[in-house]
Amino acid sequence: MSKRPRAERHDALLAQLxxxxxxxxxxxxxxxxxxxxxxxxxxxxxxxxxxxxxxxRGRGGGIRFARYAPLPPLRxxxxxxxxxWLSVQLSRRxxxxxxxxxxxxxxxxxxxxxxxxxxxxxxxxxxxxxxxPAASASLRASAGPxxxxxxxxxxxxxxxxxxxxxxxxxxxxxxxxxxxxxxGIYVELPxxxxxxxxxxxxxxxxxxxxxxxxxxxxxxxxxPSRAVVEEMMARGAGGSWRT
Amino acid sequence: MSKRPRAERHDALLAQLxxxxxxxxxxxxxxxxxxxxxxxxxxxxxxxxxxxxxxxRGRGGGIRFARYAPLPPLRxxxxxxxxxWLSVQLSRRxxxxxxxxxxxxxxxxxxxxxxxxxxxxxxxxxxxxxxxPAASASLRASAGPxxxxxxxxxxxxxxxxxxxxxxxxxxxxxxxxxxxxxxGIYVELPxxxxxxxxxxxxxxxxxxxxxxxxxxxxxxxxxPSRAVVEEMMARGAGGSWRT
DNA sequence: CCTGAATAGGCCACTTTCTGGCCTATTTCT
DNA sequence: AGAAATAGGCCAGAAAGTGGCCTATTCAGG
Numbered sequence: 001m002s003k004r005p006r007a008e009r010h011d012a013l014l015a016q017l018x019x020x021x022x023x024x025x026x027x028x029x030x031x032x033x034x035x036x037x038x039x040x041x042x043x044x045x046x047x048x049x050x051x052x053x054x055x056x057r058g059r060g061g062g063i064r065f066a067r068y069a070p071l072p073p074l075r076x077x078x079x080x081x082x083x084x085w086l087s088v089q090l091s092r093r094x095x096x097x098x099x100x101x102x103x104x105x106x107x108x109x110x111x112x113x114x115x116x117x118x119x120x121x122x123x124x125x126x127x128x129x130x131x132x133p134a135a136s137a138s139l140r141a142s143a144g145p146x147x148x149x150x151x152x153x154x155x156x157x158x159x160x161x162x163x164x165x166x167x168x169x170x171x172x173x174x175x176x177x178x179x180x181x182x183x184g185i186y187v188e189l190p191x192x193x194x195x196x197x198x199x200x201x202x203x204x205x206x207x208x209x210x211x212x213x214x215x216x217x218x219x220x221x222x223x224p225s226r227a228v229v230e231e232m233m234a235r236g237a238g239g240s241w242r243t
Numbered sequence: 244m245s246k247r248p249r250a251e252r253h254d255a256l257l258a259q260l261x262x263x264x265x266x267x268x269x270x271x272x273x274x275x276x277x278x279x280x281x282x283x284x285x286x287x288x289x290x291x292x293x294x295x296x297x298x299x300r301g302r303g304g305g306i307r308f309a310r311y312a313p314l315p316p317l318r319x320x321x322x323x324x325x326x327x328w329l330s331v332q333l334s335r336r337x338x339x340x341x342x343x344x345x346x347x348x349x350x351x352x353x354x355x356x357x358x359x360x361x362x363x364x365x366x367x368x369x370x371x372x373x374x375x376p377a378a379s380a381s382l383r384a385s386a387g388p389x390x391x392x393x394x395x396x397x398x399x400x401x402x403x404x405x406x407x408x409x410x411x412x413x414x415x416x417x418x419x420x421x422x423x424x425x426x427g428i429y430v431e432l433p434x435x436x437x438x439x440x441x442x443x444x445x446x447x448x449x450x451x452x453x454x455x456x457x458x459x460x461x462x463x464x465x466x467p468s469r470a471v472v473e474e475m476m477a478r479g480a481g482g483s484w485r486t
Numbered sequence: 487c488c489t490g491a492a493t494a495g496g497c498c499a500c501t502t503t504c505t506g507g508c509c510t511a512t513t514t515c516t
Numbered sequence: 517a518g519a520a521a522t523a524g525g526c527c528a529g530a531a532a533g534t535g536g537c538c539t540a541t542t543c544a545g546g
Binding site: 005006007010015016017031049072073075076077079080081082083084087088090095096098100101102105107110113115117137145146154185189190209 | 253288291292293294295309317318319320323325327329330331333334337338339341342343344345346348349350351352353355356358362366389397398401428430432435452453
């Protein structure tokens, strides 16, 4: 898991403990993306704040809640809700998986359990994500890794309506500097694209994520537009925005 | 009030809001012993973590918890929860997807928001599901469709600890009638297998889902065993239970 | 009764974040 | 129009959080 602010990590830790019952700190630390030393301090902090977390020493030990505090209400932040939704959409694209149909009902219930205002914001975000069919074998073979720092930067810009700058290597290997408005996401497992408006060319462009390097959020903000996403999807492979 | 660590201050702020209903930031900041600028940031942080705090501008304004209509509680049935969980696990196997790391945190929070008893049942179910790497290209090519009626029957038997009968076509095309205890699931996208004990042969066997036909739940029940699942996974491809 | 695994926590250099002050913009009530 | 309040950008100094390394302690199993 990626870097997160301390408070969020604490929430995640409590959720893990509740969901898993008991777990060794080593595993939890890995899951949360911090060292065991830091996790140990997190636990100490939470204990100081009044939570009854017990530790079992020795083999097969771990930490767990002593007595259960009243259940916390479901409190997902936007990224978590988007992540859940996208996972379900992708899984439903794979036919014949067990429990995947039920999963579709589950995500609806989860979204319904969010406050109205938050649900509305979320809907606007999900509207900008398009899930396509699985990528062809050749595309699959050419898929490269995507750095965590790149994901962090993109997720933030996409969510917070901030423009994004990066260097790009196109299909023929030419490199260029880009400044874009990241309007949408188009996924063709296992690769995905940013549906964007190029600020310098004032035109719609599509960028494959594993060809992007050196991302940096820009100061400039933008107004996300579902129309841009729909337009680019409608024009399909014939559009002139393919990079 | 005196200086406190940020986490405690957040707790105190929430308590104040609950107790007072609505208050201007100026007063709250003084109460908490920080500047208004810091309090403003605290509120922003809490909002980002999913708390619905609203601000009323202008004279007589202040901040308060959002008043929303009573939300329907999150009531996922077992299949829905399993479906969500499995979707997230599968997505996380695909490296570099946007928001997939956050999705992992989200599913934990969802599970944590379930009542304790349900959470415990669910954990026993999830313990019996193993997610492997993506299938090889040749396996992928040979993947066949899985009928909905088959999924329904299997899901029910797996969940309710009921034995399952079906006719099976093995690797060399030979057909046979089987009666099994469906202990586990092993997924290699896009195909998946039942990890089972064959009642007639009294031995562990693995059945590929798209080779099964005419499923019928049997009257007999069985005791699911995580040990069976672990054992079959540990022995890997060398086991004699491959069909 | 010894060994290994696990929690518990001190110390320290290095980062990162937080904080407060100052600023502007925007909304709302009188 | 004017006052009051939320909203948030920017900056330099202050205060944490973090990871690595260390030791102590407890517990289960052979």
